[in-house]
Amino acid sequence: MNGVMETAARKIDQSASGASGLDVESIRADFPILSQEVYGKPFTFLDSAASAQKPKCVIDAETGLYEGYYANIHRGIYKFSQDATEAYENTRERVRSFINAKSTKECIFVRGATEGINLVAQTWGRQNIQAGDEIILSWMEHHSNIVPWQMLAEEKGATIKVIPVLEDGSLDMDVYQDLLSEKTKLVAVAHISNSIGTINPIGPITSMAHSAGALVLIDGCQAAPHMKIDVQDLDADFYAFSAHKAYGPTGIGVIYGKEHLLDAMPPWHGGGDMIATVSFDGTTYNDLPYKFEAGTPNIAGGIAMATALDYIENIGFDKIAAHEADILHYATQRLSEFNSLRIIGTAPEKTALVSFVMNDAHPHDVGTILDRQGVAVRVGHHCAQPIMDRFDISGTVRASFGIYNDHNDVDRLVDGLKKVMDIFG
Numbered sequence: 486m487n488g489v490m491e492t493a494a495r496k497i498d499q500s501a502s503g504a505s506g507l508d509v510e511s512i513r514a515d516f517p518i519l520s521q522e523v524y525g526k527p528f529t530f531l532d533s534a535a536s537a538q539k540p541k542c543v544i545d546a547e548t549g550l551y552e553g554y555y556a557n558i559h560r561g562i563y564k565f566s567q568d569a570t571e572a573y574e575n576t577r578e579r580v581r582s583f584i585n586a587k588s589t590k591e592c593i594f595v596r597g598a599t600e601g602i603n604l605v606a607q608t609w610g611r612q613n614i615q616a617g618d619e620i621i622l623s624w625m626e627h628h629s630n631i632v633p634w635q636m637l638a639e640e641k642g643a644t645i646k647v648i649p650v651l652e653d654g655s656l657d658m659d660v661y662q663d664l665l666s667e668k669t670k671l672v673a674v675a676h677i678s679n680s681i682g683t684i685n686p687i688g689p690i691t692s693m694a695h696s697a698g699a700l701v702l703i704d705g706c707q708a709a710p711h712m713k714i715d716v717q718d719l720d721a722d723f724y725a726f727s728a729h730k731a732y733g734p735t736g737i738g739v740i741y742g743k744e745h746l747l748d749a750m751p752p753w754h755g756g757g758d759m760i761a762t763v764s765f766d767g768t769t770y771n772d773l774p775y776k777f778e779a780g781t782p783n784i785a786g787g788i789a790m791a792t793a794l795d796y797i798e799n800i801g802f803d804k805i806a807a808h809e810a811d812i813l814h815y816a817t818q819r820l821s822e823f824n825s826l827r828i829i830g831t832a833p834e835k836t837a838l839v840s841f842v843m844n845d846a847h848p849h850d851v852g853t854i855l856d857r858q859g860v861a862v863r864v865g866h867h868c869a870q871p872i873m874d875r876f877d878i879s880g881t882v883r884a885s886f887g888i889y890n891d892h893n894d895v896d897r898l899v900d901g902l903k904k905v906m907d908i909f910g
Contacts, residue, residue: 507800507808509891515540515796516889526859529897534679534838534885535863537710537732540796546789547734558784559758573784576791577774580739583794584724585715590773591747593740594782598706599629601725601740602673604777605702606633608750609723609742610671616642619668621699623648623656623685624875625678628868630704634673648674650875654681654830658689665697672699676714677707680869680883681830682813682838684708691720700746706730710887711809711836713802716741728786732887733793737786740777747773754779797888805888809837812886816895823902829881837886840867843902846909848880854908855882858901 513519516538521528530538550572556565558573577589586592595601610633614620620634624647638645646664649657656674665672672694677684691701702723708714709726716724723746727738742750752759752770756779761769770776797805816839820826825844843851852864865880866873873880884898 506804507888509808509889512800513889515542517541517544519889523859523861524857527897529858529860529894531884531886531890531894531898532861532863533710533887533890534707534730534867534883536729536735537887538889539734539793540732542796543733543789543793546792547785550785550788555784557781569784569788572788572791573782576787579791579794583714583798584726584739584741585717586741587717588744591741591744593742593747593774593777594787595725595738595740595777596736596783597727597729597738598704598725598740599727601723601738602629602702602704603633604740604753605723605725605742605750606637608753608777609700609746610634610637611641612750614638614641614643614670617668618643618670619646619664619666620644621646621648621661621664621669621672621674621694623674624650625654625656625680625683625869625872626673626675627679627704627706628870630673630675630702631871634671643670644668647871650683650872653832654678654683655832655834656683656685656690658686661690662693665693665699667698669694669697669699671702673702673704675704675707677705677711677836678830678869678872679707680867680872680881681832681840682707682835682885683830683832684712684834684836686834687719687721695720707836707838710797710805711802712806722746728790728793731793732797733790734783734786736783737790744773747777750777752776752779756780800888808888809886812890812892812895813837813839815892816884816886816898819895819899820902822899823906825906826902829876829878837890838883839885840881840883842878842881843905843909846905848882850909851882851902851905854905855898855901858897858904860898860901862898 554565554568556569558570577592580592581589648661694701700722703721705724705726709731724741729735759771759779761771829840848864863883
């Protein structure tokens with residue numbers, strides 16, 4: 486912990502990089518992969534919305550377990566098992582603090598947000614959704630926050646209604662108000678759109694849903710690395726996020742739920758750790774949060790997730806937000822130099838992400854050319870096909886920024902796009 490804090494303290498150098506206070510050069514040094522070259526060019530990583538790169542302290546947290554004290558957790562009475570259990574369970578308290586949950590009982594470890602959303606759909610949903618009930622989603626949802634609800638609705642005879650997206654990429658809140666009714670049982674929306682970067686007004690969305698008697702699930706994957714999350718202030722009923730988008734490891738994430746809701750929900754997976762007693766006459770289940778955590782977990786990933794949360798919180802969300810707002814502004818300005826380029830998603834509240842299309846150049850061609858220049862972007866529909874349909878496009882080029890990006894990265898993107906123009910005119 487002290488090492489992480491000392492590392493983060495080096496980043497907060499007011500003289501190093503302007504108003505945001507982030508010493509980006511020092512931050513980049515913490516990420517070993519960013520020192521590489523691709524095709525003889527500096528590696529320019531602009532795909533953090535898909536999965537962020539990992540600082541050395543996170544990598545060391547994983548290898549430190551395997552090299553120093555690996556053992557299975559919760560059951561062993563020997564030292565390494567107890568040490569690993571303590572480190573893993575300390576992460577739960579770290580997560581509780583990170584999202585300001587009331588209790589660690591409300592923080593369920595899952596493989597990622599996708600599993601967390603499916604857990605809610607297949608437990609709370611099966612228990613509470615009936616024929617004729619309505620679930621409200623939005624046009625900008627990731628497939629992980631669409632398909633589980635479609636599966637549930639088909640099974641139960643429920644109906645899905647969709648909040649439209651305005652031309653600038655923001656939600657049509659007037660229509661949302663009209664969609665709410667006594668039939669609405671759940672509203673499931675993204676905190677931030679992964680495809681176009683819109684930051685949604687989660688507070689009003691939740692308040693309006695609760696006034697109609699509905700619960701709210703928030704997909705917080707894109708919010709976790711960019712802003713402070715307070716589930717109590719948001720009054721979220723469920724909140725999901727994945728560690729790998731917040732500079733942590735893959736294969737570990739969190740589904741938060743209010744304790745009284747989780748208590749009433751049946752288990753989903755059966756196996757070890759989620760039981761209190763087992764006999765052939767019947768099984769009784771463990772207390773929260775373990776009731777939903779069957780089997781040996783991703784121990785190393787769980788421990789490393791705490792290190793990742795420490796890393797970004799010790800840098801500070803205020804400084805992260807200021808830095809990323811500056812990057813977004815600069816990228817938007819530079820991309821406006823291209824008459825043949827159209828940005829998809831220009832909502833007033835956006836995260837550090839620019840999604841765009843270019844005349845006569847397919848996104849996959851753009852991405853391929855950029856790759857040869859060492860610039861990594863994401864192309865396609867970004868697991869959000871409905872929002873592409875909304876804008877009548879097959880996909881976009883998406884440049885998404887993190888704490889390790891700076892103006893130089895934007896300039897390399899622009900230089901690469903000039904090569905695209907040379908080819909496609």
